[in-house]
Amino acid sequence: AQSVTQLGSHVSVSEGALVLLRCNYSSSVPPYLFWYVQYPNQGLQLLLKYTTGATLVKGINGFEAEFKKSETSFHLTKPSAHMSDAAEYFCAVSEGYSTLTFGKGTMLLVSP
Amino acid sequence: DAGVTQSPTHLIKTRGQQVTLRCSPKSGHDTVSWYQQALGQGPQFIFQYYEEEERQRGNFPDRFSGHQFPNYSSELNVNALLLGDSALYLCASSLARGAGYTGELFFGEGSRLTVL
Numbered sequence: 001a002q003s004v005t006q007l008g009s010h011v012s013v014s015e016g017a018l019v020l021l022r023c024n025y026s027s028s029v030p031p032y033l034f035w036y037v038q039y040p041n042q043g044l045q046l047l048l049k050y051t052t053g054a055t056l057v058k059g060i061n062g063f064e065a066e067f068k069k070s071e072t073s074f075h076l077t078k079p080s081a082h083m084s085d086a087a088e089y090f091c092a093v094s095e096g097y098s099t100l101t102f103g104k105g106t107m108l109l110v111s112p
Numbered sequence: 113d114a115g116v117t118q119s120p121t122h123l124i125k126t127r128g129q130q131v132t133l134r135c136s137p138k139s140g141h142d143t144v145s146w147y148q149q150a151l152g153q154g155p156q157f158i159f160q161y162y163e164e165e166e167r168q169r170g171n172f173p174d175r176f177s178g179h180q181f182p183n184y185s186s187e188l189n190v191n192a193l194l195l196g197d198s199a200l201y202l203c204a205s206s207l208a209r210g211a212g213y214t215g216e217l218f219f220g221e222g223s224r225l226t227v228l
Contacts (some may be wrong), residue, residue, distance in 0.1 A: 004154075032215040043116075043202055043221040044155070051215060090154050094215045099145060099168055102154035 002027045003091045006103035014111050019063075019078040021106050023091030026072060032076040032094040035065055038105075039087045047089075050074065061085070086110045114139060118203050124195050124226045133188040133223045137205030141192035143167075144186040145217065146178060147202040155202055161186055162208055190225075198227045 007022040025031060032051050036044040049060025055067040075084045088107050090099060092100040117136045124129050135145050143162045147155035157170035161180035165174035175191045184205075190197055201224075 034216070036219075041224075044204075044217075045219070046216060048166040049216055070198075092154075099157050100147075100155075100159055100217060101157070101171075104154045 002031070002095050002101045004091050004101055004103035006089075006091055006106050007108065008106055009104065009108045010109060011019045012109040012111065015083055016080050019076070019081045019085065020107065021076045021084050021089050021091075021108065023065075023103060024072055025074060025091070025093045027093055028096055029095050032102065033065075034092040034094070035059065035063070035074075035076050036090045036092060036102075037087050038090065044090065047076070050086060081091040081108075081110050083110050083112065116139070116203055116205050116218050117199075118220035120223055120224050121221070122224045122226075124228060125228060126228050127193055127195060128142045129193050129227075130189065130191045130226060133190075133225075135186045135188070135203030135220060136170075137184050138218045141205035141207055141218070142184050142217075143208050144180055144184065145204045145206070146186070146188045146202065148172070149200040149202055149222070151199070155169050157171075158188070193227045195227050198225060200224050 003026045005024045034049045035047040048057050049058050050067045058064045063078045088105045089101045089103045145160040146158040149155040158172050159169040160167050160194045163178045177189045180186045200222040202222045203220045
């Protein structure tokens with residue numbers, strides 16, 4: 001069975017600082033990996049995804065993530081945080097048929 | 113291009129009642145999935161519909177049922193509501209495996225159900 005672990009329920013950074021949100025997964029087959037963002041009282045918006053090919057994937061709003069098979073990780077980064085990045089971030093894994101298994105989420109707090 | 117739309121956006125029910133939530137998928141999508149997101153948690157997979165049939169189901173009781181119509185829209189029904197059913201219910205649409213398949217889900221903004 002597939003699973004996702006997000007380390008840290010809350011991460012606090014200052015505006016302009018590096019953002020690093022951690023995600024580790026387990027999967028019995030080569031996974032598809034996703035990061036979604038959720039703003040208060042809204043649905044989920046896709047930030048980026050890894051399916052096959054290049055292991056460093058770039059997404060919207062300056063975010064990127066690197067798939068590391070040996071570490072079963074898919075950490076999300078952004079070089080410089082902006083106030084508008086404050087939201088909850090979910091890592092997810094899919095083994096097929098478009099069903100996703102999500103982590104519990106990491107709330108990103110950005111201070112001025 | 114309309115995205116995934118859900119209705120109603122908010123609703124309040126009492127224990128033991130029944131509720132129906134509705135979803136229209138993104139244009140061109142043929143697969144609809146439902147997720148339950150409890151407060152402070154990640155979304156959990158309820159079930160997925162394709163070609164008007166339930167294709168996969170998560171670990172949810174039979175009180176949760178669904179339907180997909182020929183136009184690909186979908187309903188989620190929950191019977192005998194419990195307090196623990198209070199959550200944000202998210203609908204997601206996608207393409208079935210084949211040409212254009214990316215595994216990506218497009219989510220609606222959800223229906224927030226409160227059970228008193």
